[in-house]
Amino acid sequence: MGFSQHTGKDGRLSMPSLFQQIQAGKVWDFHGGIHPPTRKQQTSQKPVAVMPLPDRLYIPLRQHIGVAGQLLVKAGETVLKGQPLTLADNSMAVPVHAPTSGTVLAITPHTGAHPSALPELTLVLAPDGKEQWREREPLTLASCDNMTLLNRIQESGIAGMGGAGFPTHLKTGVNQPVDYLIINAVECEPYITADDLLMQEAATTIVKGIDILCQLLNPKAVLIGIEDDKPIAAAAMMAACSQREHYYVRTVPTKYPSGGEKQLIQLLTNKEVPNGRRPVDIGIVMQNVGTAFAIAQAVLDDHPLLSRIVTVAGDTLSQPQNVLTLIGTPVSSLLNFCGFQSEPKQRVIMGGPMMGFTLADLSVPVVKTTNCILAPTAEELPAASNEMDCIRCSSCADACPASLLPQQLLWYSKAKDSEKLAEYNLADCIECGACAYVCPSEIPLVQYYRVAKAELREQQREALKAEQAKARFEARNARLEREKQERAERNQQLAAARQQQQLASGANNAVADALARIKAKQAQASADTANTATETASAATQSSADKTAILAERERKKQQAREYQQQKAAAIAAEMKADENAATDASTDQIATPSDSAAADNSNSTADNKAAAVAAAIARARAKKAAETAPNTAAPVQTDAEASTEAKTETDNDADPRKAAVAAALARAKAKKAAETMQSTAPAETAAAALTAADSEAGNGVDPRKAAIAAAIARAKAKKQADSENS
């Protein structure tokens, strides 16, 4: 109902009355919600503690939604406090800064602050304790335009500090008109008091930050939403705002999840964000109170986002409190600072008890979005007991702030019915956990939805990829078809030209001439590589010769393909035969013949590196196969060593195709020899053979250096093999 009244044109028309209602202090309600015990007293009455510098800081390069910036520093470099470590080279990037001065130890993957505990690229910083600042250039609000402000916000690395981490400069750099700027100070999750303390201690700075946001967005009114269980913070904010007439501090009833973006919008303005749109589409921008504070620091002090207030709570701590923590501080240091006494099967939660995730180990660093570290005892937050059957009691539907039907979603999630999931608006689930909280059967509903959502995302990605693949496949087919057609056309033209020529001159002589030309052409082509041959051919003016050259080229390619097929067939045959040990030698001999001749042929007709490579690969493959079938354990290493050496030498030699072919032949011979020796001779002998083989090869190679390397490798392998044999 509220939806139809307050969107689009209606929304603009009904503005005055709505605005009046808001001015009068009216606060609305949203569907569902729960009242978990808040347990905020643990930390809300104590001042914010400042933690001493930890030994190491682990700074993930990406701590927001978007892409990481370009790395600016190298391992070993010394950095100053506040120095940017990455460069925001596009609008989706947000830089990270050195939280203190020190030395960059490494830039490596490190367990990230993510439920998956997967490693992310992280910069490891060793603080030097000097706290040396880089040069700072504070701005004044009056002296700069919006562009400067937005750049400063981006350069200072500010991303939504309420939990999502959306880049702030994108959210504040909108072009649409903004009616309401909502400052989210609700902090509805149990335990967390970071924003509460921030407001108690720094309300003035926050309001300065809001002033900057107002300059950027120019809203009609600023609504600051605070839950009614934070009276001190609300009073502090009220006092700080007293000079601004369009700033309204609104207390909302304590109910979870009133701090959700959509829920708070509904609470304060009675508007709903239409499905698939953003709040700014209905003239609302929401910023977290911590973000406002960070903006003020960044603009007015040129103090980038280096630290944040983190609530450290739970009964396993002797001193639960709010701590001003440097970004990158490992959770273990933070917990130890607060007197952590771990239990067996301890849970450590990053974030609140409703939406936070458990950490797999404590080396995870605090990032820009970390508002709470929770280390509860088992009695305090009992682990979920066994999941039971759903009794369709619908408590979940009553608690759902998005008015979804969680049990239907559960049903379809289990059935992986993506169509039905879409129909029941799974995408609108904000994963607040209210449904799972009230579920009497203790079904981990949110977990089911997350899996289903990930699955849906993956499906969409797959579908997109399939579409792209199809487009690429079709484009490729079209290209191949076009090329074929072009070739056909050219051939036709050539044929026509030749016919004309034939008509012009005497028939027999022309043919003889053409043949002569072809031979000359072939001879020329053999000197060049395959590609240049084709090019020269197509560029040449003698049309008939060209055509034959192309034909010859194609014929050659076909021939090559056929040979490759043959060789492959032979190789398969070899494998089969190799099973019977006695037959191995004979078969290798057999195969050697066709490939030998092939290599010779190729070197005759055109220069062919490929042939050499093919031969080398075949030699290697055969050697490998022989090794596989060998009964002697020592043999494989040996044969392998030899084969690879040969292959290498050959590849190196490939400038000279003839020699390459020779080398290939030698390789085959050696493979054969190896097969023989492994049946009869001792390992030491084999090693010696390898050595000689390598040496002789070195003589063959055009590049003695490369051959030497190959020989060295062969020797090393032989030695290794001999060692393993001895031990």
Next chain:
Amino acid sequence: MSFKIASSPHQHNQLSTAQIMRLVAFACLPGIAVQAVLFGYGVIIQLLLAIVTAWCSEALVLKLRNKPILPRLKDNSALLTAVLLAIAIPPYAPWWIIVIGTAFAIIMVKQLYGGLGNNLFNPAMAAYVLLLISFPLQMTQWLPPLSLQSVSLTPADAVCAVFSQYSCSGFSLTQLQSSIDGITMATPLDTLRTDLSRGLTLDESLTKPVFFAFAGAGWLWVNLAYLLGGLLLIQQKIISWRIPVAVLASLFVLSSIASLAAPDTMAGPLFHLFSGGTMLAAFFIATDPVSASTTNRGRLIYGALIGVLVFLIRNFGGYPDAYAFAVLLANMAVPLIDYYTRPRTYGHRTRSER
């Protein structure tokens, strides 16, 4: 020490399925007590029989299905089914009636559909209908309330009656059923139906001793006791107010209109609300979460549907009381109701707005 990986939320409220089921069963206690006092101790024997049968059959099927037995017995759902069936049947019905009924409810209606949460029909009511159709005689042998009984029964008599159909002093059930003046007593609803079909007017019929004030003697108190239990459940937020209110409201409205239109043949709203199993059904049976509608609007429709069906069957159908039938018919409509009463999701338009 290792760190435990768990999915959020990490906090749960501690009201479990087993507790909900137990609370509903406890809320039946006032009604059961009144029933035992006014209609004899038979109901307690029936209760014991039903619970034992329910546990046994549940355990048997779970074993056959290779499911863990103890955790599922502990969810108290079989217990609740047994309780509801036991208080719905006549207190002195022969023992095998309740055994067959409970076993059918648990094995056929609940477990064969997939166990707790998967059954389409209310197990207790499906079993009741089975018994009513299969054993109509035994299922209508309600004794008159204590005040009208010619022979008063001791607890020992109750045991004898249930197991042998004769009291320990040798009275047959038919003899027990007759009142002080020797006339065989039926339930008030039954009596009214018979009288009306014989051409008596409502007022003439209501003068009979089986009626008391505006409802049946004894039945008024039983209904009031269940109403009390039901209100407790609503207050504890165990059940939603929507279903009982919808049932009672639709029955009230329809019977008011009917009694205004035909005062001689149609009983008034108070008679309907406080006779038979109205309150038991409205608060305890129709609210069974598994087989009831799950959306808020759906619950109102579902409840109203039951009220309408009860009214129709009581006045125009072949049975004096109709809750079992009404509930089963409404159960069948639940998937449809649920589908068409989905709430509007945040940020989405409603079906009509689209």
Next chain:
Amino acid sequence: MTLVTALIAVGTLALVFGAVLGYAAIRFKVEADPLVEQIDDILPQTQCGQCGYPGCRPYAEAIANGDDINKCPPGGEATIRKLADLMGVEAKPLNEAQTESVKRVAYIREDECIGCTKCIQACPVDAIVGASKLMHTVLVDECTGCDLCVEPCPVDCIDMVPLTVTPERWKWDLASIPVKMVD
């Protein structure tokens, strides 16, 4: 007489309803995608040819003409199920037992690549870049994991490697997180 009346009445009714149905069939006709298109949309478009057809579309055409629906290993069980739904036939298990549950992409060991361009020619979606005698590399985002480049490589320098899981693509499988023992 009554018989005739009845016949006429029933006949007229039949005619009327027939006309209504016929009209409705034309008036409310839903233009469905041709079957081949629908099948092609379900297929994963890896163009791998493991079905024995040169690409996904030819296989789609073959299915429309009655070929088996269980010849697409990259699509796996999910594709078979969707095809079974669409074609109204029983879902069969994949004909080869080698269901690929893990997504893989090709990886060229660049030290060993000799620049033969054979894999470039084999790639159905042009996901390999490189020039003759120069090193080739695979565009991971475009690779469909079809395997077709592995066979032609003369030096066996192409591997099919499982796609690494990133936090964005992680599927909330909490059980997959290794539990570390500390202290």
